[in-house]
Amino acid sequence: MTISKRLLGLGASAAIILAACGTGTPTTAPTQEAKKTVACVAFDTGGLGDRNFNDLAKKGLDDAGKAGFTTHFSEAQGATDYAANITRLKDQGCTAIVTVGFLQGEATAAATALYPTVAFAQVDTAWNLCGPDFTCGNADDTPRPANFTGLDYHIDEASMLAGYLAASWSKTGVLGTYGGQQFPGVTRFMDGMYAGMMYFNEKKTPATAVKLLGWDGNTTGTFVGGDNPWNDPAKGEQLAQTLIDQGVDVVHPVAGATGNGSIKAMNDNKLWAIGVDTDQYLTLGPEKAALLTSAQKAIDVSVLDFFNQVEGGYLGGTDYAGTLANNGVLLADFHDYTSLISADVKAEIEALRAAIVGGTVKVCTYLARGC
Numbered sequence: 001m002t003i004s005k006r007l008l009g010l011g012a013s014a015a016i017i018l019a020a021c022g023t024g025t026p027t028t029a030p031t032q033e034a035k036k037t038v039a040c041v042a043f044d045t046g047g048l049g050d051r052n053f054n055d056l057a058k059k060g061l062d063d064a065g066k067a068g069f070t071t072h073f074s075e076a077q078g079a080t081d082y083a084a085n086i087t088r089l090k091d092q093g094c095t096a097i098v099t100v101g102f103l104q105g106e107a108t109a110a111a112t113a114l115y116p117t118v119a120f121a122q123v124d125t126a127w128n129l130c131g132p133d134f135t136c137g138n139a140d141d142t143p144r145p146a147n148f149t150g151l152d153y154h155i156d157e158a159s160m161l162a163g164y165l166a167a168s169w170s171k172t173g174v175l176g177t178y179g180g181q182q183f184p185g186v187t188r189f190m191d192g193m194y195a196g197m198m199y200f201n202e203k204k205t206p207a208t209a210v211k212l213l214g215w216d217g218n219t220t221g222t223f224v225g226g227d228n229p230w231n232d233p234a235k236g237e238q239l240a241q242t243l244i245d246q247g248v249d250v251v252h253p254v255a256g257a258t259g260n261g262s263i264k265a266m267n268d269n270k271l272w273a274i275g276v277d278t279d280q281y282l283t284l285g286p287e288k289a290a291l292l293t294s295a296q297k298a299i300d301v302s303v304l305d306f307f308n309q310v311e312g313g314y315l316g317g318t319d320y321a322g323t324l325a326n327n328g329v330l331l332a333d334f335h336d337y338t339s340l341i342s343a344d345v346k347a348e349i350e351a352l353r354a355a356i357v358g359g360t361v362k363v364c365t366y367l368a369r370g371c
Helices: 053-066 079-091 102-114 155-169 184-204 233-245 256-268 286-290 299-311 343-358
Strands: 038-042 070-074 096-100 119-123 148-153 174-179 211-213 250-254 272-277 291-297 318-322 329-331
Touching: 038 053, 038 079, 038 299, 053 070, 053 096, 053 299, 070 079, 079 096, 079 102, 096 102, 096 299, 102 119, 102 148, 119 299, 148 299, 155 174, 155 184, 155 250, 155 272, 155 291, 155 329, 155 343, 174 184, 174 233, 184 211, 184 250, 184 343, 233 250, 233 256, 250 256, 256 272, 256 286, 286 291, 299 318
Parallel strands: 038 070, 038 096, 096 119, 119 148, 148 318, 174 211, 174 250, 250 272, 272 291
Antiparallel strands: 291 329
16 A cells, blocks of 8 residues: 555645635636647446536546546446556556545555556545655655645645634533544544634633534544445435434544535534535535535646646646645635634634634644644
């Protein structure tokens, strides 16, 4: 396994520049001129219609089509489809392939060696140069392939802002979260929720500290698991009800379409939720009324920018890091709650954002496991 669970940063020589706002607008102005690059995406399980990270990557692919790229895509029903889907896309003539999701790491790593002239990128991943032991300079070091780009997002920074908002909004002082499966692309959201709550408790010193159910800020939490963690809204409703029964009034589900069921349950109970990956207020139905905000990744923008980089002659060899500082992650609009969230809380969230960007506040400082 050569795909890292840690961020390695982006080389300046092939930087993928994100848009200066969270609208998903491409940084390279689209044209109708035909491109030589064939742009393709291999979607993860959960599939299209998840209103989450798969759909965000699809928007990036659609934007590429509008910009003149020939495009193809594949969908995975299970992990056994990953390698076959990549091969199928290669056989369709794809010259730039984005794989979506951390679980496709092994298949993507193998494909970089099988198809050295194809440019690969992977959402929610950075390459582990130092090998399985994460110690550089010994025998298991794994040089980054020249045709690989990791697209990694520090979503814990945006989720920390969401956690602070949730803690300030909660009427019961009990927040909840859970994930689809336990890997960094999921637990970073949960880390941020925990850190934001702890930062609120530190700054506000409430008589009874706000608490979070579903994640301990270390390694233990609640995960859907099983054969269908990402696309089971009914299960999401059940999980939300369990949390509600324990006093939770704001939940941050990190489980694709399963989480959408939790948002519905919170809305049905006139309670609140924090969305993930995209500004879910713009993608959900009536249940969106429960959303205070979303912790958002600019996946669509970075996918399109990767294709534009390949069109310009780039093959790979670097990793991209999306942060609050470069708008690669962000806190979405408050929408229906804009006038209900106090000016003081908004100012406190903006001050926290500035402190994270400036480096005076680090998410890991507020985790149970530390930095």
